[in-house]
Amino acid sequence: MEQQINRRRFLGLLPALAVSATAPEMASAAVTKGYPDKPIRVVVPFPAGSGTDESARYVAQSITMQTSQSVVVENRPGANGFIAAKTVATAQGDGYTMLITTNTTHAANASLFKKLPYDPIKDFAPVSLIAKSGLVLVVPSDSPVRTVADLTALARQRQGKLTFGSGSSSTRIASELYKIMSGAPALHVPYKGVPQALTDLMGHQIDFMISDISPARPLIQAGKLRAIAVTTAQRHPLFKDVPTMDESGLPGYELTAWVAAFFPAGTPTSVVDQMSSFIQQAMGSSAAAEHFGKTGGQPLSSTPEELAAFVRSETAKWAKTIKAAGIEPE
Structure with missing residues (x-):
């Protein structure tokens, strides 16, 4: 008799369990459907007027145009990007706080410092590449x-x-x-x-x-x-009369920097994908090509998965460059 009661109770719980199991997907879908429905904060680890800042402000303007939501750029410079990176790493993963940063925080710092106050891989959800520049x-x-x-x-x-x-x-x-x-x-x-x-x-x-x-x-x-x-392999279109480092007597010298966007880890995948699509649309426009062409960069974009793989490969690449430069971790 007891077994029958327990079985009935278990069967009665199944609908609730089914709802519980699908709750994350339902919540994620609900967030995405109305996303964004309030202002987005973009944190930048460098001061106003820097190349990263200019890239972030272009992206912010484009997202506003696509969504009619305001995007506020917040500059948090200093400490080799630690301040800004930690600010976003510890923020709520709801799609309303985003880090627009460079290889400094997400590739080079891993080899420049013995210990970081954030984990470039575990603490972030990659969104999209934005640009690269010499x-x-x-x-x-x-x-x-x-x-x-x-x-x-x-x-x-x-x-x-x-x-x-x-x-x-x-x-x-x-x-x-x-x-x-x-x-x-x-x-x-x-x-x-x-x-x-x-x-x-x-x-x-x-x-x-x-x-x-x-x-x-x-x-x-x-x-x-x-x-x-x-520092580019070929002469830069903005400085056609300026030689490369290679041409200047340093064979093989080449170094470029990149800019990308990251959410805090745990941000719903659907939100990450939606923001990635906003950035991909922004960077794929003729307006982006014109804007970045004037400021010395080249617009890029990627899927979150492509950016994740790129960060891993760039971390290894910068580790090799830092070792070649003879820099000891601090």
Whole structure:
């Protein structure tokens, strides 16, 4: 008799169990159907005016145009991207807090530091690639340096007292790689972001820098900085008269940076896919090609799965580059 009662109770629970089992999918579908229905916060690990910031603001504007929801860009620079990355890693995974970042936080930092306050893989849900760009070696416009060979000779003459600035892992590693390949001694001066480093470069507080193209270009055009070389394999379309590092006597030198979007881990897959489609649509437009062409980048996009694989391969690639540059983890 007891067994029959228990069996009846169990059968009576089946509908409730079925609802419970499908609840996550139902909730996810419900979120996606009305997503987004409130403002989205985009956190950027670099200051306003940086290349990453400009990319983030373009994406934010495009998402607003597609969804009619406002997207607020919040700059959280400093600590090699730790502050911004941790902010998003610990945020609620509901699709309303997104990190737009670079290889600094999601590839290079893993080899630059012995311990990170976030896990680039486990703490994030990859959304989409956004853009990639080369870098440009710049000096003050009144510097005697006009070629990479000039810079190397000056560095040796000053016996290690020449200084260079960096505002991200990409800009630092680019210069460290130059030092190793040329044998030029120089001292590293870190900054919270590229714009601040460029300001000090113009003020002769540092001697040279390998910078993101976007913030450096207007200063080059205004005659405040001189472009010496680009880090891409071929000459950059914005600097057709500027040689590559390879052409300048460093065979095989090539380094590019990238920008991508990430949600906190645990964000519903359907929401991740929806945001990915927004970004893919934005980056696939002729307007994006024109915008990024003017700022020195190339628009890209990807599926979340493609970005996840890309991050894994880039982490290995940057580890190799950092080792080649002789940088010891801090």
